[in-house]
Structures are given as structure tokens and as C-alpha cells.
Amino acid sequence: MNSARGTKTVRLQRKKDGFEFSIKGGKEHGIPVVVSWIKPGGAAANLLRLGDQILAVDGKSLENLTHSQVVQCLKQCGSVAMLRVKQNQTLEDVFAATSPSSTTAAARKLDLLVTDSSSSLPHSAGPLPQGWSMKLDHKTGRPYFEKLVYTKY
Numbered sequence: 001m002n003s004a005r006g007t008k009t010v011r012l013q014r015k016k017d018g019f020e021f022s023i024k025g026g027k028e029h030g031i032p033v034v035v036s037w038i039k040p041g042g043a044a045a046n047l048l049r050l051g052d053q054i055l056a057v058d059g060k061s062l063e064n065l066t067h068s069q070v071v072q073c074l075k076q077c078g079s080v081a082m083l084r085v086k087q088n089q090t091l092e093d094v095f096a097a098t099s100p101s102s103t104t105a106a107a108r109k110l111d112l113l114v115t116d117s118s119s120s121l122p123h124s125a126g127p128l129p130q131g132w133s134m135k136l137d138h139k140t141g142r143p144y145f146e147k148l149v150y151t152k153y
Contacts, residue, residue, distance in 0.1 A: 006086055006087065007055060007084055007085065007086045008084070008085060008086075009082055009083070009084050009085075010044075010047045010048060010082070010083045010084075010085055011047075011080060011081075011082055012043055012044055012047060012048075012080065012081045012082075012083060013043055013079065013080055014043065014077070014078075014079045014080065014081070015042065015043045017039070017042070018043075018074075019042075019043050019044055019074065019077075019081060020038070020039035020042030020043045020044055020045075021035055021037060021038045021039065021042070021043075021044040021048055022035070022036050022037035022038075023035060023036060023054065023067070023070060023071070023074075024036040024067075024144065025067065026065060026066045026067030026068070026069070026070055027064055027065055027066045027067075027069075028066050028067065029067065031145060032053045032054075032062075033053065033054045033062050033065075033067070033070050034051055034052060034053050034054065034088060035048050035049065035050055035051065035052045035054065035085075036050065036142070037050070038050060048083075048085065049087060051087070051088040052085040052086065052087055052088060053085060053086045053087075053088050054070070054083055054084075054085055055084045055085060055086055056083070056084040057070070057073045057074060057077065057081060057082070057083055058073070058077060058081060058082050059082070060073060132145055132146065133145070133146055134146075
């Protein structure tokens with residue numbers, strides 16, 4: 001079900017291993033909760049996209065919740081969860097470029113992101129918000145976003 005605001009409601013059926021997707025973000029990180037990984041062939045595989053922003057779980061808004069609180073919301077769902085999500089093309093491009101099934105072109109696109117000293121993503125994705133930068137986790141190779149915070153003394 002799509003709305004005029006570009007959101008959709010997704011019905012996920014819990015599997016043996018849960019809903020089979022991962023999230024990043026939360027109030028304490030200053031960024032919205034987004035889908036960062038989807039198990040291939042899993043419960044969320046054809047319903048969610050990398051970078052989708054999760055706005056609500058079973059009607060409960062995630063706007064001011066911490067990462068842990070969002071995880072608890074998902075754990076407390078029964079066998080079915082209703083998620084209201086909004087597609088985020090910028091993050092979808094970044095996460096897709098680092099997935100195990102990524103193409104060589106997508107990998108090159110990420111290399112450009114990492115080596116480019118500007119704080120913007122490729123032209124098709126648009127710039128990052130002011131004060132944010134994208135970095136790669138050295139262990140997993142996955143991207144993460146960091147807000148630059150300066151403290152005055």
C-alpha cells in the first residue's frame with residue numbers, strides 16, 4: 001500500500017531466524033533507522049530495500065527511539081510485523097555497492113566515494129547532509145555514516 005508521501009506498508013512474516021534483516025541508526029546516532037542488510041531469499045528479501053527508512057513498526061513511530069528500543073519493538077512483534085517504510089535512494093546506492101552480490105561497477109562507484117575528499121555522493125544520489133561523512137568499517141567493508149561534532153571549550 002503506497003501513500004502520497006512516498007511511504008509504503010510492508011507485511012513481514014517472521015521466520016525461524018527472525019525477520020532476516022539488519023538496521024542501522026537510532027536517536028542516539030542522530031540518524032533515522034534504516035535497513036542495512038537483507039538476507040538473500042529471506043523474509044524481507046523482496047519486500048524491503050537496502051537504505052529503506054523504517055518509520056513505524058506495528059503503528060508505533062520510531063522517530064525518537066534509540067537503536068535498542070527499535071530492536072525491542074521488532075522482537076516484540078508476533079509472527080507478523082507491519083512496517084511503514086520510506087525509500088532512501090542515497091543509502092540504497094551506498095549499501096548496494098558494498099553487498100556481497102555487488103557488481104564491479106558498483107564497487108568502483110564506492111571506491112570513488114571513499115577516495116573523493118568531498119562530502120557528496122555520486123550525482124545520481126545527491127549530497128550527504130551538511131556535517132556528515134561516509135566511512136568504511138575496516139573489518140566488514142560496510143559503509144557507515146558519521147556526524148562531525150565540534151565542541152567549543
